[in-house]
Amino acid sequence: MLHVTTVVIGAGHGGLAVSRHLAERGIDHVVLERNEVANSWRAQRWDSLRLLTPNWLSRLPGYAYRGDDPDGYMSAQQVVAFVENYAKEIAAPVRANTTVTAVRRTDGGYVVETDQETWRARSVVISSGGATVPVVPDIRAAVPDGIEHRAAAGSAQDLPGYRNPADLPAGGVLVVGPSASGIQIAQEVHSSGRPVTLAVGEHVRMPRTYRGHDVLWWMDATGLLDDRYDEIPDLARARTLPSMQLVGTPERATLDLNALTRAGVRIVGRLAGVLDGTAQLAGSLTNVCTLADLKAKRLLKGFDEWAATAGAERTAGLPAGEPVEPTVVPQPSPQELDLRSGEIRSIVWATGLRPDFGFLAGLGELPLFDRKGRLRHDGGVITASPGLYVTGLPFLRRRKSTLIDGADSDADHVVSHLAGHLAGQ
Amino acid sequence: MTATESPTVDNGVNVGALLDARAALSDAPAGAQFQWRAETEWLKGTHSRGSVKTFSGLGGEQTHISTFTFDADHPEHFAAEDQGATPVEIVLVGLGACLTGGIASVAQLRNIQLRSVKATITGEHDILGILGADPEVPNRFKSINVHFDIDADATPDEIAAVVAQSQKRSAVYDSLTNPVAVAVDVN
Numbered sequence: 279m280l281h282v283t284t285v286v287i288g289a290g291h292g293g294l295a296v297s298r299h300l301a302e303r304g305i306d307h308v309v310l311e312r313n314e315v316a317n318s319w320r321a322q323r324w325d326s327l328r329l330l331t332p333n334w335l336s337r338l339p340g341y342a343y344r345g346d347d348p349d350g351y352m353s354a355q356q357v358v359a360f361v362e363n364y365a366k367e368i369a370a371p372v373r374a375n376t377t378v379t380a381v382r383r384t385d386g387g388y389v390v391e392t393d394q395e396t397w398r399a400r401s402v403v404i405s406s407g408g409a410t411v412p413v414v415p416d417i418r419a420a421v422p423d424g425i426e427h428r429a430a431a432g433s434a435q436d437l438p439g440y441r442n443p444a445d446l447p448a449g450g451v452l453v454v455g456p457s458a459s460g461i462q463i464a465q466e467v468h469s470s471g472r473p474v475t476l477a478v479g480e481h482v483r484m485p486r487t488y489r490g491h492d493v494l495w496w497m498d499a500t501g502l503l504d505d506r507y508d509e510i511p512d513l514a515r516a517r518t519l520p521s522m523q524l525v526g527t528p529e530r531a532t533l534d535l536n537a538l539t540r541a542g543v544r545i546v547g548r549l550a551g552v553l554d555g556t557a558q559l560a561g562s563l564t565n566v567c568t569l570a571d572l573k574a575k576r577l578l579k580g581f582d583e584w585a586a587t588a589g590a591e592r593t594a595g596l597p598a599g600e601p602v603e604p605t606v607v608p609q610p611s612p613q614e615l616d617l618r619s620g621e622i623r624s625i626v627w628a629t630g631l632r633p634d635f636g637f638l639a640g641l642g643e644l645p646l647f648d649r650k651g652r653l654r655h656d657g658g659v660i661t662a663s664p665g666l667y668v669t670g671l672p673f674l675r676r677r678k679s680t681l682i683d684g685a686d687s688d689a690d691h692v693v694s695h696l697a698g699h700l701a702g703q
Numbered sequence: 704m705t706a707t708e709s710p711t712v713d714n715g716v717n718v719g720a721l722l723d724a725r726a727a728l729s730d731a732p733a734g735a736q737f738q739w740r741a742e743t744e745w746l747k748g749t750h751s752r753g754s755v756k757t758f759s760g761l762g763g764e765q766t767h768i769s770t771f772t773f774d775a776d777h778p779e780h781f782a783a784e785d786q787g788a789t790p791v792e793i794v795l796v797g798l799g800a801c802l803t804g805g806i807a808s809v810a811q812l813r814n815i816q817l818r819s820v821k822a823t824i825t826g827e828h829d830i831l832g833i834l835g836a837d838p839e840v841p842n843r844f845k846s847i848n849v850h851f852d853i854d855a856d857a858t859p860d861e862i863a864a865v866v867a868q869s870q871k872r873s874a875v876y877d878s879l880t881n882p883v884a885v886a887v888d889v890n
Contacts, residue, residue, distance in 0.1 A: 550881040561880030
């Protein structure tokens with residue numbers, strides 16, 4: 279058995295940020311990675327995906343984007359290179375191709391079992407990612423045979439991940455879910471000549487740019503990304519919000535439901551059920567669009583208010599904002615879609631991703647999970663098991679916890695708490 | 704932004720109690736399992752009387768402070784005696800009531816004083832379906848429209864957001880816009 283003070287599970291940008299903060303405090307550690315550094319970006323996302331955040335916002339502790347296109351958006355391959363280079367630069371002690379199979383408690387710490395060595399450590403930081411396993415509603419089982427299924431991102435044993443349009447059969451495609459992945463895949467699949475129907479539930483609409491700046495610039499400048507988990511009114515909701523309806527393109531184009539409708543994508547209600555081979559579509563389409571329109575308006579109004587006061591120096595001379603155009607909901611909106619007619623040949627499930635904490639089963643006697651199966655933590659501190667920490671979950675400590683830019687402050691806090699734990703505080 | 708900070712806003716909704724219930728039931732989800740009940744009895748022709756008295760929830764049997772009754776019938780145009788609203792109209796009343804209660808609660812939570820809230824609910828219906836005259840026509844409403852006239856201390860967007868949120872949290876709205884399994888048996 280090998281000994282180390284801290285084991286970090288996962289060598290994505292989050293685990294590496296933790297590694298960097300551990301190193302700064304002189305805490306010896308290893309970073310165990312099941313594949314290679316930045317694995318999700320290599321293997322678990324579709325080909326054309328780019329970061330939703332502009333390059334300048336890709337900031338990690340002691341590291342940042344240094345290229346000549348600060349306002350651009352990295353491709354998945356560029357993210358891999360960016361994270362790989364970070365691992366090299368901070369000389370992170372990564373053990374690649376090492377899959378953690380179990381974490382167990384022992385006197386004074388943890389045993390971390392892997393398919394390689396077994397490690398004994400006083401503390402463990404789980405940074406294996408919040409978005410690894412596709413979440414697909416049970417109604418999938420009622421979909422008639424003959425229709426091919428893909429996960430928008432990630433993959434499971436019986437559900438391959440979507441890579442590109444050529445990967446789908448010819449014919450109609452139903453994309454389920456209007457978040458970033460759903461709208462991007464709907465657009466590129468429709469452009470390939472496969473008619474797309476997009477099933478739309480609640481979504482987070484926002485323009486790519488506002489008053490000449492990327493929407494993420496505004497969220498960063500106004501402090502919205504720094505909102506804290508212990509200060510916002512409805513944390514449960516904030517942690518389960520769908521991803522921002524954005525795409526990173528060289529044109530900085532806004533991709534919303536209106537843009538998809540103009541491109542010929544058919545917008546329909548949320549996929550509510552499948553009965554006798556017919557998809558049942560919720561009648562709430564108008565309201566989910568109204569909710570998203572009003573929230574987008576409030577977001578931009580907040581930017582304007584900030585610009586008029588606190589941000590006056592940084593926003594002097596900016597053009598006026600473009601109003602949010604109401605989402606045009608096609609009327610009448612169909613309530614049913616026949617899945618047996620041959621019109622729909624494949625379904626892409628853009629219905630979300632969850633983390634995979636199967637390796638924590640060995641700690642089963644502890645109340646680690648809530649009734650919904652979500653890991654309980656207080657801003658990354660797993661209080662039920664002292665010395666155990668997690669990073670990289672949505673709104674872990676701040677709104678930006680989901681973004682690369684959020685890894686630094688989350689890792690800093692978690693490692694600071696961890697150092698206190700090691701010191702017996 | 705809670706109601707306690709602005710006591711002048713009073714829509715008659717105890718938001719504090721609702722938020723307390725939400726927190727308590729999140730910790731004890733079994734108590735959140737409710738059963739709503741109604742009884743109906745045939746009187747004559749298409750006239751029936753529904754009554755509502757008990758329900759279960761919060762871990763036990765509960766009773767309304769009195770028994771409420773609802774007469775249902777069909778208009779004379781259907782060769783009936785029109786002793787009450789049609790069942791489809793009662794569905795519209797249920798939808799309007801559910802959204803209106805939601806509006807009062809959401810407005811209270813958002814510190815918006817309501818002065819009047821009026822809804823006009825219309826359901827488009829091709830009755831060739833229920834008459835069995837055309838098997839292609841479904842029995843259900845083709846569409847439902849709810850029009851609100853609201854007078855409140857808020858901007859039009861704020862009022863629109865309250866109305867949108869009330870739809871998002873409405874049991875009747877959700878039951879009408881999504882499939883619900885219905886089982887009917889008989890002795």
